[in-house]
Amino acid sequence: MPKENQKAVERIEYELTTLIRRAVYLDISDKKIGHLERAVYLLLRHLDEFGPSRLKELAETFNLDISTLSRQASAIEAKGYILRFSDPTDGRVSLFKLTELGREKLITDKKMRIERYHTMLEDWSYEEKKVFGELLVRMNEALID
Template sequence: MQPSLETIELELAVLIRRVSLITTCCKFGNLDRSAYLLLHQIISHGSAGVKTLANESHLDISTISRQAAALEQKGYVYRIPDPLDGRACSFLVTDLGLKEYNNHRQARLTKIADNLEDWSEEECRMFGQLLRKYNLSIINK
């Protein structure tokens, strides 16, 4: 096995542990990771139904349905009935959901900026590109 693969394997394990530790110790508000990512999808792409959200997030429909229902219960999203299919609906973010998302996002950005304060802009740019490339390689296999 290539030494670089061994380094990547170990560093990914350490990263996952440390991100979990930060998430546990430094809660950024009322959003867990799944809620944050689902709100991000809806905010970024506009209203969407459960099937579309499931496809975009590479999760099953029942998982997204539960997550969307939890967001709706908290008042972060609301349903819009589909005029063509009475059984289907789309979700839109409420003002409260947008506020919670933005607060959570700002707290995350502040923490990341603190962790990367000694990095150059070029190192940050490259790290972001490589993380995106790695994340895309996971879902494209």
């Protein structure tokens, strides 16, 4: 059924475009989840998941210019969420790692975000949530290129 397949893809295109708009807004608005801005949350999450990272790595992860990450990291460092230290094997490299405060902030924020998703999805069955999560993983793989 190529026609139904076409419809399904069209719906995904439509709904994903809508979802991105709404989700980005939600992150910016008063109703935003937690205390951390999205960029900060993602950076802390990356450090938590992958350990100490250099600017170049972060820039590539987020598809942003190194100069942008340089400023972001400095701002987050100034807040005390991350710590800068020199790579002992290469004096040019600044590595960043989470501070205890940063880790606490990340955990708190993650909890709040997950709590919000619990509420939003409270009338979904476990099976539906499971399948949606799995399909999102595949969608993310597809988006890498």
